[in-house]
Amino acid sequence: MRLCTLSTFFIILVLVFYAYPTNASAGDRDPEFIDCVSQCTDTICALKPRLPFTLLLTLWTCPQNCQYTCMQTITSAAKLSGQPIVQYFGKWPFYRLWGIQEPASVLFSLGNLYFHRRYWFLLRRDLPSSYPLRPHYLGWSLASINTWVWSSVFHTRDFLLTERLDYFSAALTILYALHFSVLRIFRIPDRSFVARAWMGLCITCYLAHVAYLSLIHFDYRYNAIAVGSVGVLHNVLWLGWSAWQYSGKARAAGANRSYAWYPTAAGVLISAAMGLEIFDFPPFLGVLDAHSLWHLATVPLIPLWYRFMIKDARFEGGRGVVERWNDGKRRV
Known part of the structure; x- marks a missing residue:
């Protein structure tokens, strides 16, 4: 939550003083x-x-x-x-609806927003109060809600402010996911020096990322590479974790998690959905393009990740791992 609050304040501060010329198409x-x-x-x-x-x-x-x-x-x-359709000001010529520039992307962004909001309440209800990552899971859920709010606003009207809030909110959510994933996978006690150092590194990287894009040069390619790299690292960590859960050593240790495939499946499928961006094409019927379909594809994947969070927290608590985790006595 501290990461979310500090970063949001910084975003608003730099956006107040920043402007850039619109790229032509x-x-x-x-x-x-x-x-x-x-x-x-x-x-x-x-x-x-x-x-x-x-x-x-x-x-x-x-x-x-x-x-x-x-x-x-x-x-x-x-x-x-029969002439080719071209872009205007960096966007395809969408049909607007009630003043909304990209109706399909707005609709599907609201679908993502709905599920994150719904599962935020379920996390509050179902996560054990003693679970070390409860504050981080709830904080990440709020960051995700914030991301899809600004995605909806940005696709409604593309301004400098709405674009920046959309980009920076998405980067925050992805980095926040990597932050708590490292704590969970390596069982790092939340109040330990390592955990604080890791949080400090994440905050520093995020603020440096936003400062560079805001105050020096907004490089779309760099932003895509930076955010994509964090997402890939996040998925690789969970892929390794899932693979280990099905190994002989994990079973011998009593870590029989039948749900261990959830994070890998969610990561792979979300990455595949993002791959739709590669196949950029003029909007079908003036409404549906690759970007909007990407937002649509992520909607049914959200429950998979939240169910993993809840199942894993309950499993850890049932095995008494939480107490050893909090004491820093077990990192397996």
């Missing part, structure tokens, strides 16, 4: 698009028309509405003539 560099927007702005916006309530609610301006109208007009003509 093939569509918004097209002279036809530029002329269309210019004419729309000079003729329609000059009259200061009142936009529909849904557009005002989602903070659209008249020039931005001109951009959307011209984008859809040119895209429709391209489809009829």
Whole structure:
């Protein structure tokens, strides 16, 4: 929780003072698009028309509405003539709904948000109060809720602030997962020097990551590599843990965890879902693209991870491992 609170404060602080120019795409560099927007702005916006309530609610301006109208007009003509569909301002030409730029991604982000919120309550109810990782599990669940809130907001309207909150919240959640995974897999007592040093390292890395992207250069490639590397390390650790649980040594030690495949399955399937991003394609029916399908694919995987948390905590408590763990006497 301390990690979440400190990092969130830092994010808000740097975002207040930070701005960057929007990167162009093939569509918004097209002279036809530029002329269309210019004419729309000079003729329609000059009259200061009142936009529909849904557009005002989602903070659209008249020039931005001109951009959307011209984008859809040119895209429709391209489809009829068999020309390729191009991106505008780094995004595919989605059909908006009630002012929402990417309705499918918003819907599926809300689906992820729903399950994380639901299982946060179940964690509070079902995790033993004596379990050492209870605060970390609850904190990670809240970080996940925060991530999907900002994912929903970002896909509703793409601004500098909403984009940064989406990216930085996701990085926080992934690093937080690695943080408590190391504590769990290696049975590091929460109040030990090693645990505090590990937390300090995670906080330092996260703040350095956010500071570099915010104050020096927002490098999308670097961000993807950094966050992806943390996710891969997280999955590799759990893969090794799961494999060990089915080994002869683990069975001889009485560690017969029938649920040991849960974290590996969740990690592999979530990684496979993220792989959809590789197959980037124009939105089907103007709504569904690879990114939105990635968000959809993660929805049914969330319960698998939370069920592992609950089962594992109960199993550890039933074997009396928690007491030895807290005393730092057993690290197997």
